[in-house]
Amino acid sequence: MRAEKQILTKEYLTRLNASPFFIVVGYTGLKVAHLTEFRSRLRKAGAEVHIVKNSIFAIAAKEAGVTDMNGSVAGQIAVVTGQKDISVAAKAVKNFGAEFDKLKVKFGYLNNKRLADTEIMTLADLPSIEVLRSRLLGVLNAPATKLVVLLNTPGSQLARVIKAKADKGE
Secondary structure: OOHHHHHHHHHHHHHHHHOOEEEEEEOOOOOHHHHHHHHHHHHHOOEEEEEEOHHHHHHHHHHOOOOOOOOOOOOOEEEEEEOOOHHHHHHHHHHHHHHOOOOEEEEEEEOOEEEEHHHHHHHHHOOOHHHHHHHHHHHHHHHHHHHHHHHHHHHHHHHHHHHHHHHHHO
């Protein structure tokens, strides 16, 4: 392998190892302006996209421990990686793919587990991690709130009865 390809492979290997997930998309037919818009949307989602040669990606993925590619790396591919939540990046990919139907999700990986395109679309439909945390906190907080109201009710009712008796007695 030529020195340039070795450098690119090492760079891509570093990128794959640094990211907990990656999504491989086919971008055949997209114009440069569309790819620029796609990059901008992914940047807002805490992810980035890189166009990579199939052979370089296959070598880097193999060195990163991704073994079951099953010939899925064909055609023009771009790889989405990121440090944040995969569902936010998948949502950006899905929304962009809905606008420009030339972007096709091929497969992805999350924590060394292969994801089919349908699984990635399912992740895209999930709410963000912040929304899920707030919902969980609300569910955990609701019983405690109800318990406090229940415990305070007899005392507040008694105080209202005493106040009413005092007001009548005056």
